[in-house]
Amino acid sequence: MGPIDELWEILTLVTVVALGGLAVLVALVRGGGGKTKTAPRPPRVDEKERAEELPSPEAPAEVENRGGGVAVEPEVVEPTAPEVERPESARGRLQRLRARLARSNSAIGNALLAVLSRGGLSESDWEDVEDTLLASDLGVEATEELVSSLRTQVKVDGTTDPEQVRRWLHDDLLRLVDPTMDRRIAASREGDHPAVILVVGVNGTGKTTTVGKLGRVLVAEDKDVVLGAADTFRAAAADQLQTWGERVGVPTVRSDREGADPASVAFEAARAGVEMEADVVLIDTAGRLHTKRGLMDELGKIKRVVEKVAPVSEVLLVLDATTGQNGMRQAEEFAREVDITGIVLTKMDGTAKGGIVVNVQRKLGVPVKLIGLGEGPDDLAPFDPEAFVSAIVG
Numbered sequence: 001m002g003p004i005d006e007l008w009e010i011l012t013l014v015t016v017v018a019l020g021g022l023a024v025l026v027a028l029v030r031g032g033g034g035k036t037k038t039a040p041r042p043p044r045v046d047e048k049e050r051a052e053e054l055p056s057p058e059a060p061a062e063v064e065n066r067g068g069g070v071a072v073e074p075e076v077v078e079p080t081a082p083e084v085e086r087p088e089s090a091r092g093r094l095q096r097l098r099a100r101l102a103r104s105n106s107a108i109g110n111a112l113l114a115v116l117s118r119g120g121l122s123e124s125d126w127e128d129v130e131d132t133l134l135a136s137d138l139g140v141e142a143t144e145e146l147v148s149s150l151r152t153q154v155k156v157d158g159t160t161d162p163e164q165v166r167r168w169l170h171d172d173l174l175r176l177v178d179p180t181m182d183r184r185i186a187a188s189r190e191g192d193h194p195a196v197i198l199v200v201g202v203n204g205t206g207k208t209t210t211v212g213k214l215g216r217v218l219v220a221e222d223k224d225v226v227l228g229a230a231d232t233f234r235a236a237a238a239d240q241l242q243t244w245g246e247r248v249g250v251p252t253v254r255s256d257r258e259g260a261d262p263a264s265v266a267f268e269a270a271r272a273g274v275e276m277e278a279d280v281v282l283i284d285t286a287g288r289l290h291t292k293r294g295l296m297d298e299l300g301k302i303k304r305v306v307e308k309v310a311p312v313s314e315v316l317l318v319l320d321a322t323t324g325q326n327g328m329r330q331a332e333e334f335a336r337e338v339d340i341t342g343i344v345l346t347k348m349d350g351t352a353k354g355g356i357v358v359n360v361q362r363k364l365g366v367p368v369k370l371i372g373l374g375e376g377p378d379d380l381a382p383f384d385p386e387a388f389v390s391a392i393v394g
């Protein structure tokens with residue numbers, strides 16, 4: 001064998017060994033990687049720096065031109081909690097929480113059943129029925145419908161059997177609550193975008209708490225969640241939200257500056273959701289009075305700016321169920337400003353005003369999707385018409 005042949009042999013050997021090594025390396029990297037569903041990844045520093053250096057083609061003019069807000073560089077805060085909780089799954093939550101709903105709302109059912117099973121009902125008895133329904137915030141229209149239906153059934157059947165009366169009441173109430181409405185939360189990726197959910201409402205209704213609780217519901221469903229703290233008005237709101245996220249290993253996009261432009265934070269949250277390939281981005285917004293024009297306009301701006309990155313799949317209006325007629329007015333004003341796709345009724349644990357479910361759905365034509373039944377982290381449940389009506393009439 002000549003020196004040339006020997007050289008060829010050595011070269012071939014080296015190439016084979018190098019290729020083999022490369023193949024092993026690739027296999028190792030693949031085996032250790034893959035998209036983890038439960039551990040969301042903040043953008044790497046080098047990616048973030050690059051994004052800051054390069055003018056972003058999709059950066060919206062509205063973010064540059066930041067109304068009255070202060071310029072922000074929202075940051076992604078990686079969860080640091082040493083122990084990540086496993087939240088309760090959505091299924092069965094309402095069963096667990098049903099007792100709370102019944103505690104305050106069964107008074108309505110009991111009052112109605114007491115009168116209706118009495119027999120030989122006078123006009124004043126029917127007025128009592130009407131007053132009880134109105135006091136539960138059912139609304140005039142639905143109350144009239146329900147009373148008229150019950151009157152007909154009592155007249156035709158002539159029965160005062162409590163079981164039969166309970167069944168009528170149950171069926172009529174269920175019809176009013178409307179089990180046919182689509183109450184699913186749009187929380188799945190669409191194409192290459194995460195779902196984006198905006199949470200809006202007046203001050204103190206429970207928006208931040210609801211975003212935190214909803215994040216837990218979605219984590220329990222194995223969704224990759226990103227939280228956006230666009231409530232830059234209340235100093236503690238971003239901390240509050242971040243704490244909710246940390247407990248379940250979810251990152252929060254926030255600004256440390258009070259008064260930062262909420263649209264900018266919302267935009268960055270949506271962008272982080274896209275970069276992280278998250279399933280859903282939940283954006284908390286500041287409480288605003290429905291009567292303040294400028295603040296209501298700001299909501300429209302937040303939505304428009306977010307939509308430069310990804311379409312907004314849900315706008316959830318959070319209403320405090322204890323606020324009665326005032327809550328209804330808020331709902332109408334918010335609905336005028338942004339397209340509400342679902343309602344969250346909070347504080348249903350402390351009120352006998354469950355009738356608001358029917359009232360608000362009728363006024364807005366959108367379903368109640370979630371109800372808050374306490375201050376505990378898993379005290380938010382998907383709204384289930386049957387369980388709700390059963391809690392009222394037993």
Ligand SMILES: Nc1nc2c(ncn2[C@@H]2O[C@H](COP(=O)(O)OP(=O)(O)OP(=O)(O)O)[C@@H](O)[C@H]2O)c(=O)[nH]1
Nearest residue numbers: 203204205206207208209287346347372373374375
């Ligand atoms: N009992 C009860 N309390 C609730 C429920 N949801 C929220 N809360 C309480 O309502 C209070 C206000 O909640 P937040 O989430 O801070 O309200 P917010 O709408 O974000 O407030 P702003 O940002 O000031 O507008 C807190 O004390 C919550 O614990 C619920 O379903 N039941």
